[in-house]
Amino acid sequence: MTTHVTIVGAGLGGLTLARVLHVHGIPATVHEAETSPTARAQGGMLDIHDDNGQPALRTAGLFEEFRGLVLEGRQASRALAPDGTVLYEEGDDGTGGRPEVMRGELRRMLLDSLPAGTVRWGHKVRAARPLGDGRHEVAFADGTCVVTSLLVGADGAWSRVRPLLSDAAPEYVGMSFVETYLFDADVRHPATAKAVGDGAMFALAPGKAIQAHRESGGTLHAYVALRKPREWFDGVDLAGAAGAARVAREFAGWAPELTALITDADAAPVLRPLHTLPAAHRWERVPGVTLLGDAAHLMPPSGEGANLAMYDGAELGRALAAHPGDAEAALAAYERDLFPRGAAEAADASRLHALMYGDDAPYALIDMFAGSE
Numbered sequence: 001m002t003t004h005v006t007i008v009g010a011g012l013g014g015l016t017l018a019r020v021l022h023v024h025g026i027p028a029t030v031h032e033a034e035t036s037p038t039a040r041a042q043g044g045m046l047d048i049h050d051d052n053g054q055p056a057l058r059t060a061g062l063f064e065e066f067r068g069l070v071l072e073g074r075q076a077s078r079a080l081a082p083d084g085t086v087l088y089e090e091g092d093d094g095t096g097g098r099p100e101v102m103r104g105e106l107r108r109m110l111l112d113s114l115p116a117g118t119v120r121w122g123h124k125v126r127a128a129r130p131l132g133d134g135r136h137e138v139a140f141a142d143g144t145c146v147v148t149s150l151l152v153g154a155d156g157a158w159s160r161v162r163p164l165l166s167d168a169a170p171e172y173v174g175m176s177f178v179e180t181y182l183f184d185a186d187v188r189h190p191a192t193a194k195a196v197g198d199g200a201m202f203a204l205a206p207g208k209a210i211q212a213h214r215e216s217g218g219t220l221h222a223y224v225a226l227r228k229p230r231e232w233f234d235g236v237d238l239a240g241a242a243g244a245a246r247v248a249r250e251f252a253g254w255a256p257e258l259t260a261l262i263t264d265a266d267a268a269p270v271l272r273p274l275h276t277l278p279a280a281h282r283w284e285r286v287p288g289v290t291l292l293g294d295a296a297h298l299m300p301p302s303g304e305g306a307n308l309a310m311y312d313g314a315e316l317g318r319a320l321a322a323h324p325g326d327a328e329a330a331l332a333a334y335e336r337d338l339f340p341r342g343a344a345e346a347a348d349a350s351r352l353h354a355l356m357y358g359d360d361a362p363y364a365l366i367d368m369f370a371g372s373e
């Protein structure tokens with residue numbers, strides 16, 4: 001019988017692991033810092049890929065339920081020039097391998113698939129320390145602690161479990177996203193809704209971009225990318241209109257239907273600084289503990305991070321089920337595949353980042369789109 005598994009973090013990775021363990025009758029507890037499932041908006045749409053996110057959902061026994069969440073038609077994509085001219089366009093004929101779902105709905109599906117009480121909300125981990133023989137003590141911000149013989153850090157970029165395994169720390173990539181929303185856009189922001197189209201829209205230039213996605217209910221969700229030092233953003237108060245205007249000034253001369261994604265946002269813009277771990281991040285086996293998802297391999301956004309976190313969770317769950325009573329063999333098998341997988345995806349993500357925001361923007365991305373047809 002595999003021991004009780006202690007998971008830190010109820011993101012998509014930690015929840016997929018908990019679900020796969022549950023399918024195999026292995027007990028787990030997920031400790032999550034947020035105080036409830038609805039404490040924080042879960043961000044926008046995710047495309048779930050047929051080579052990692054979808055197989056993970058099959059392993060979790062949730063593939064059919066996932067299909068019910070798919071927003072049809074959202075795999076369309078287009079690239080615009082800064083003046084709004086359409087440079088490239090591709091429709092969604094329903095045959096693509098990357099169907100889109102709302103992240104919050106996916107997380108809710110995973111939560112609902114777990115036995116009541118599996119997730120302990122409001123359990124923010126402060127630190128974890130080794131006790132010997134593969135056991136660890138996990139200390140929470142409220143002063144309580146638990147001792148576990150199998151600990152999994154699924155706690156994202158700023159993992160409190162990672163220091164048990166590695167000294168690596170996230171580094172700023174030199175670029176941040178400013179996240180904005182326009183609601184009921186077909187009625188309230190028709191020119192911008194038309195520019196974004198039915199799915200994803202990319203307007204790229206060297207070192208900057210306005211990119212947006214049409215979500216459910218006519219919502220436009222945008223990431224405005226700017227290559228700037230962290231300190232530059234410290235001087236921009238995004239909570240006020242002046243902050244949005246300051247960001248928009250970086251796009252002077254761009255089509256107003258594009259800059260409206262900054263200036264006409266219906267909720268205060270949110271800063272998302274981008275960080276990475278070293279591309280080939282790995283560690284020596286430490287008994288009783290491992291990592292998954294962003295805690296293990298944080299990379300620039302490439303559309304893979306959430307997919308990989310779910311895949312890691314499913315693979316770790318499968319490895320534990322395949323080695324009953326021998327958690328070390330399971331962790332070794334899991335990490336043997338995790339490291340090359342994470343390294344390859346991180347290298348791809350860095351390449352994509354350079355291609356999207358480098359000197360050849362927007363044509364490098366358009367060539368890539370055209371080449372994949």
Ligand SMILES: Cc1cc2nc3c(=O)[nH]c(=O)nc-3n(C[C@H](O)[C@H](O)[C@H](O)COP(=O)(O)OP(=O)(O)OC[C@H]3O[C@@H](n4cnc5c(N)ncnc54)[C@H](O)[C@@H]3O)c2cc1C
Nearest residue numbers: 009011012013033125155156293294303304305306307309
């Ligand atoms: C701007 C942006 C856009 C992105 N877009 C996409 C995309 O389109 N597609 C895609 O696949 N990926 C995307 N990603 C990447 C993706 O969001 C991550 O790779 C993915 O969420 C990682 O999942 P995870 O489960 O490892 O970690 P997370 O989703 O970060 O979940 C970690 C969980 O742990 C909890 N936690 C953190 N610290 C503690 C603690 N100390 N104690 C207890 N709990 C804790 C957090 O509250 C959270 O619930 C994007 C990332 C960014 C920054």
